Amino acid sequence: MRKVFYKDSFRVLIRLTDCAGHAVAPPSCDWSARIYTPGSTRFVSIGYSAGERRGWTPEGDAIAVAVDNHGLRPGPLLADFQFCLPSDAMPDGCQELQRSYDLELRLSERQECCMPSAAEATLLLPFIKGSDMTWDGMTEEERRALTDEVADAVRGSVGAVSGEALTSEEARSMVDEIFQ
Helix, strand or coil: EEEEEECCCCCEEEEEECCCEECCCCCEEEEEEEEEEECCCCEEEEEECEEEEECCCCCCCCCEEEEECCCCCCEEEEEEEEEEEECCCCCCEEEEEEEEEEEEEEEEEECCCCCCCCEEEECCCCCCHHHHHCCCCCHHHHHHHHHHHHHHHHHHHHHHCCCHHHHCCHHHHHHHHHHC
């Protein structure tokens, strides 16, 4: 964990990833975040609403936040995000998702702490799907791992229903037929 003297100004780069670990651009849906340290009464507010950025700038695929004159207390730097995903199923048209993240930076009381005035955190977004996985797009190793996983599930399911256990070879044969 990187450290910054708690009275210093600094920058935070927040990199967002999908479930597969690939970098993604900041979401285009409305969202807001509160960056704070535990016990602080002050916080830094950032967000995106109706096409307008507030408190941050894009830097490649990252969210760059200049934390200046912040008044935060010493402690780990945390962020509470609230995402508003458009959804016709919700009465107000917005499915709210709330996630908390540790930004892997500590505001220190010690002035002699390391001097980097910037920190990076990589955050996994809860709603960003990776690229579609297709059989043709998979490596042989990925195909084998998936086949093994499904074969185990089939063997257990058929055994539970019929009372007769399938051998691994029988289950694999069934799965191979499914995926062909």
